[in-house]
Amino acid sequence: MITPPPLRDDCFALPAGVDWMPVETALALLKEKLTCRVASTELPLQQAVGRFLSSDLYARRSSPPHANSAVDGYGFDGTLSDQSAPLVLPLIKGRAAAGQPYQGSVPKGSAIQVLTGAALPKGVDTIVLQEDVATDGQEVAFHGPLLQGKNTRLMGEDIQAGQCVLSKGRKITVADLGLFASVGIADVPVCESLCVGVLSTGDELIEASQSADFGQIYDANRPMLLGLLRRLGYAAVDLGKAPDDPKKLRAQLDNAANKCDVILTSGGASAGAEDHMSALLNSTGSMALWRVAVKPGRPLAMGLWQGVPVFGLPGNPVAAFVCTAIFAAPALQQMAGGGWPVPHGFSVPAAFHKSKKPGRREFLRARIREGRVEAFGSEGSGRISGLSWAEGLVELGEEAATIKPGDKVRFIPFNALGL
Ligand code: AMP
Ligand code: MG
Numbered sequence: 398m399i400t401p402p403p404l405r406d407d408c409f410a411l412p413a414g415v416d417w418m419p420v421e422t423a424l425a426l427l428k429e430k431l432t433c434r435v436a437s438t439e440l441p442l443q444q445a446v447g448r449f450l451s452s453d454l455y456a457r458r459s460s461p462p463h464a465n466s467a468v469d470g471y472g473f474d475g476t477l478s479d480q481s482a483p484l485v486l487p488l489i490k491g492r493a494a495a496g497q498p499y500q501g502s503v504p505k506g507s508a509i510q511v512l513t514g515a516a517l518p519k520g521v522d523t524i525v526l527q528e529d530v531a532t533d534g535q536e537v538a539f540h541g542p543l544l545q546g547k548n549t550r551l552m553g554e555d556i557q558a559g560q561c562v563l564s565k566g567r568k569i570t571v572a573d574l575g576l577f578a579s580v581g582i583a584d585v586p587v588c589e590s591l592c593v594g595v596l597s598t599g600d601e602l603i604e605a606s607q608s609a610d611f612g613q614i615y616d617a618n619r620p621m622l623l624g625l626l627r628r629l630g631y632a633a634v635d636l637g638k639a640p641d642d643p644k645k646l647r648a649q650l651d652n653a654a655n656k657c658d659v660i661l662t663s664g665g666a667s668a669g670a671e672d673h674m675s676a677l678l679n680s681t682g683s684m685a686l687w688r689v690a691v692k693p694g695r696p697l698a699m700g701l702w703q704g705v706p707v708f709g710l711p712g713n714p715v716a717a718f719v720c721t722a723i724f725a726a727p728a729l730q731q732m733a734g735g736g737w738p739v740p741h742g743f744s745v746p747a748a749f750h751k752s753k754k755p756g757r758r759e760f761l762r763a764r765i766r767e768g769r770v771e772a773f774g775s776e777g778s779g780r781i782s783g784l785s786w787a788e789g790l791v792e793l794g795e796e797a798a799t800i801k802p803g804d805k806v807r808f809i810p811f812n813a814l815g816l
Pocket of ligand 2: 598599600664665671712
């Protein structure tokens, strides 16, 4: 005679004797254990956006490389001009323009026409704005006082030659391309792209393009995770699907380990009868089945397959997405040579009610409207429409809490996660 177990009001209730790993501990372990897995190469500027610098970069030249004019006007020796009396200076022939420097020197007490970006001629350290002078072509007249150095840019005022412009690990932005070019850097030392494979597991999965039988569902995780990885700048490799069959799964992992630096799998990561991912990783002896105290999440299986790190993500799409964004993404960045990122969150008043139990960290699908953060109506971790609705996540700490409209909560926009 069998008897039913007591009812649980929460599927995340801690099984007796199981220690749930706090999110902070899981992140600290990943940060400590996973190091850069890619070599260094050199790329021309145009191809370097989104890549990680593989060494510190130093300016080859100062910027600006020479003192120059910030305006169109007339240049002269500025020690003359700190009096309020009107000044009338003889103009010398010629002019200084950008790319066409004046080769001679300007005697003290004379002025010369100088255009924006022109290197200051010898004898010139101050420029009076063209609009502020009268000239007949022979002389130029204007009112003082004018601070010495007015309307000029100093040599090296932005960057000095030899200065470190950006450090190893920097994710190169479009603005960085301008910065590099301005100091004479044409080729950039970068990390090779991290190659990340994505494998879906489960007998129920078919492609969205296929016709579906009863009991089958479309594989939502693979296109989503491949897109996410590409968005983060990695070389994402589509490893297809694996059935719930340990032999076939093993063969697919062998193949994946040959061509990828890291593998993300989804599904089969807990300890059920068809959870072959965790069973296989377990058999290598390298696995840590982390019962991370996070919602949505459930167990996150971590292991090495032939030396290649494997993230065994939960199958539920929302959990797969959140675990990738929160746990895998920073680890991938570190393995890609970029160091460990910490996403910027914002404290925003809530537009929702929520009662939260203690003991685990929760991430809600959320978005900001009119200065308040809204949470998706359902917390079901299969409800992909909520991910699509959301523009970020609300992060609620481990402590119990009742959140009322107007209470401040931490909102992390997807773009702060690189998504
Ligand atoms: P599992 O982690 O394998 O127990 O899967 C948990 C739930 O997620 C099940 O309902 C699966 O059918 C679903 N699931 C697993 N993989 C995927 C996938 N690639 N796309 C959509 N749903 C999935
Ligand atoms: Mg499954």
